[in-house]
Each structure stands twice: as structure tokens, then as C-alpha cells.
Amino acid sequence: MRGVDVKQYFVGIDLGGTNMKIGLVHQNGNVIKDIEKPTLKEEGPDGVIRRMVRHTQDLAQEARVPWEEIGGVGVGLPGFLDIPGGVVKYLTNLGWRDVPIRDQLESAFGVPVKIDNDANVAALGEVWAGAGAGEQNVVLITLGTGVGGGIIAGGKLLHGARGIAGEIGHIPIDPDGVLCNCGRAGCLETIASATGMVRLVREAVEAGETSSLVLPLQNGTLSTKEIFAEAEKGDSLAKTTVERAVDALARAMAILSVVVNPSLFIIGGGVSKAGDALLKPLENHYRKQVQQNAGQGVRIELARLGNQAGFIGAAGLLARTRK
Ligand code: BGC
Numbered sequence: 300m301r302g303v304d305v306k307q308y309f310v311g312i313d314l315g316g317t318n319m320k321i322g323l324v325h326q327n328g329n330v331i332k333d334i335e336k337p338t339l340k341e342e343g344p345d346g347v348i349r350r351m352v353r354h355t356q357d358l359a360q361e362a363r364v365p366w367e368e369i370g371g372v373g374v375g376l377p378g379f380l381d382i383p384g385g386v387v388k389y390l391t392n393l394g395w396r397d398v399p400i401r402d403q404l405e406s407a408f409g410v411p412v413k414i415d416n417d418a419n420v421a422a423l424g425e426v427w428a429g430a431g432a433g434e435q436n437v438v439l440i441t442l443g444t445g446v447g448g449g450i451i452a453g454g455k456l457l458h459g460a461r462g463i464a465g466e467i468g469h470i471p472i473d474p475d476g477v478l479c480n481c482g483r484a485g486c487l488e489t490i491a492s493a494t495g496m497v498r499l500v501r502e503a504v505e506a507g508e509t510s511s512l513v514l515p516l517q518n519g520t521l522s523t524k525e526i527f528a529e530a531e532k533g534d535s536l537a538k539t540t541v542e543r544a545v546d547a548l549a550r551a552m553a554i555l556s557v558v559v560n561p562s563l564f565i566i567g568g569g570v571s572k573a574g575d576a577l578l579k580p581l582e583n584h585y586r587k588q589v590q591q592n593a594g595q596g597v598r599i600e601l602a603r604l605g606n607q608a609g610f611i612g613a614a615g616l617l618a619r620t621r622k
Contacts, residue, residue, distance in 0.1 A: 306370030309618040310355055313375045313417055313609030314347070316340065316392040316444040320606055321355055323362050324614035326370075328428045330607060332362040344387075344398045352407045371411040372404060373616035375420035375609045377445060382462040385414055391468075391480045391488075392444050413616040417441070417609055419456055419465060421567055421602070422449025424612030427619065429603035430565045438561045439602065440467055440548070442523075442570035445480075446488040446495075452559050468492065470554065472547045490547040493523045493570050499540045500526065510536035527573035541580060549584030556593040567602030574601065 308331065313320040315338060322333035336354050338347060351374075359366055378390035385401025404412040415423075422439035425431040431439070435454045441447040448467030450457040457464040468488035469481050476485025477498075489495045500512050500521065511534045515521040529537035552564055571577060582599055589597070602608055 306368055308364050308369050309614040310359070310369060310372040311375070311420070311610030311612065311614030311616075312351060312355065312372065313420065313606075313613060314338065314351070314393075315377060315417065315609075319347075319351060319354070320610050321351075321358055322607060322610035322614060323358055323364060323369075324611055324618065326618045328611065328615070328618075330611065331364065332358060333607065333610065334358055335606070338393075340393050344395050344400075347393075348398075348400065348403055348407075352404070355408070366409075369410055371413065371617035372408050373420065373613035373618075374400070374404065374412065374414045375417035375613045376400070376414055377417045377447065379466070380414060380416060380462050382415060382458060385412070387414075389481075394480075411617060415456075415613070415616055416447065416449070416462070416465065418447025418467075419449040419458075420610075420612035420616065421447070421604075421608040422451055422465075422565070422612065423456060423615050423619075424604055424608035424610075425565050425567070425602055426451055427615050428611060429608060430600050431563060434563050436559065436561045437563045437565060438467075438552075438555050438559065439565040439567060440552075441568035441602075442492060442548075442566065443568035444492060444494055446486075446492045446548075447568070450555075450559055450561075452561075457559075467551055467555070470551045472550060487547055487551050491544045491551075491570075493568075496523050496526055496540055496544050496570070497521055499543060500536060503536050503540075508536050510534055512537055523570045524573050527576035531576050541576075545577070545580045545584050549581060549588050552585050552599075553588040553590070553594075556589050556597060560593055562597060564597065564599045565602050566599065567605075567608060571601050 323331040379388040387398040431437040437451040439449045446468030448465040450465045469486045472487045473485035479486035530541040
């Protein structure tokens, strides 16, 4: 309608421990342009937030979208938040505490800003435009530096009393486990994240195990994709590492199945690049552990939007609030 100020473009920012991804997204979910920049967490909140703002402004300029046409900025953050207050309580793998990020970004951008957990926005992104399209009950699990989760129940993202619902990475799985960056020991994240799997390999190698993973470990190039590939080729250390990670993850999924009864689990994050080498053993372990009725008809699929899910969902925090 003429004369009505309807803004069509939204920005989504997905802040990760290693990289930040920023996307300019049309109201219909199409990505206009996106960039990925290093997080440089050693700069601390002020430095990182300053660059977040600069990269976003550069992106809009490069895409030739005047700032006046941007309706708002959504941000996915990797940790515990006070969502209504717009405040970071604790970012597990970045170490930030008590940062009033929403207000800081609103005054820098001059448009409305909303924050939510990084895995929550990835779940929204996948349900909006990816593997979960049309689904009402979905659990998305991201396996990367940490383990994140986003739960859509009855078509709605679950936040719980204080926005912490879906912090799947901190389900206590191993009673004898190592200390997690969250402050507790034995969390799923200490075993099934990329960092956790590489740690398992390192500990075994230090204890004297031989494996085709020793060289990449010593060169500092060991990826989880390689661990899964070597496991398929029969390397014994790679096999036990995959078994432990997948077993822990399946246990958490079996618990979630009786708690929220999803019809679909979506697995995303860097570790999901292993594809079938991850999905096949995960499916086997899940079937062994899940209560039969809760597991009936449940599908486990890979995320479809890749590393765009987070910023698409973050942009959707504002873009999807109106028709
Ligand atoms: C954090 C989560 C986050 C996940 C993935 C975990 O350590 O606690 O909030 O979603 O890492 O980034």
C-alpha cells in the first residue's frame, strides 16, 4: 500500500565461537547477501560487537540496500541469555558475562534488535525454510564447538521460564565426565561436540594408542569429518570415538523423545558435514535406546540450510512477526 512504511529487509547475525555469519534477508526468507568473518573472541564483547556492527553496515552497503529499508536486526548468541531483557548472561564458549547486547546494538543500528540462542534461531530457520518446513514438533541439534539445541513444540519455539529450554549440550550424560565450560561436569557437549571428540582422540593418543588420527592430531588439522571417515575405514580409535559421541547423543535424543515427543530431529553444525557416516550410527544407537512408542515414526535428518540456518532464523525473529 502506498504511503505505508513497510520495510522488506532484515538482518540476521549468527555469532559463533570461531566465526560470525551475517545475512541480509528479504521478508520472504530469501538471502540477498551474506558474509562470514572471524569472531576474534580475544577482543572481548566490546571489540566483537563493534565489528559486528561494522560488518553489517558494510554488508548493507555492498548489497545496495539503504539502511532506511531495514526493518530490524536479529541475533543468535551461543549461550545462556535473558531474552526478554536482551542481555547475555553467559556465553559458554566465549566467556562473556552480563552484556546488555540488545541495547548496545539498538543504539548502534537505530532499528529494533531481538536476541535469541544460536541453536534456537537455527531451529527457526530450518522450520521456516529448511529440513523442518511444515513440521510442528522438531528438535534441532547443532554439533560444533559446543552442542546446541532448539525445540519447536506444537509449532512454537520453547523458551521455558528463563529462556534456557533447549540447552541440550548441558544434559548431564557422563557421571564420571570432564569439566564443561558451563561449570558442570559430564555434559553431552564434552563428548559429542567437535571439541569433545577431538579431546577423546587426544586423551587416547596421550595414553599410547596408535591410530591413523595421530598425524592430523599432532599437526593440529584433525577434523571430526576425518574421525568419521577413518572410523568407516576401520581405524579402532576413530571407531571408539564415534561410538562414544554417537551413543551419548542418542541417549540425549532418547530422553528428549519421551519429554517432547518430536517427529523429527535435525542435526546441524560443522560435525554434521560427516553426513551418513554420522547419521547411520546415530540412527542405530537411537533405535536401541529410545522408548518404542516415543521413537515411532521419528526421523533423523541433516540440516538443510547449512551455515545459513542461524542468520536466516535470526532475521526471522523480526521478519516473521507480521504477515
Ligand atoms: C551453549 C549453547 C549453544 C551451543 C552451540 C553451548 O555451549 O551453551 O547455548 O547453543 O553451545 O553454540
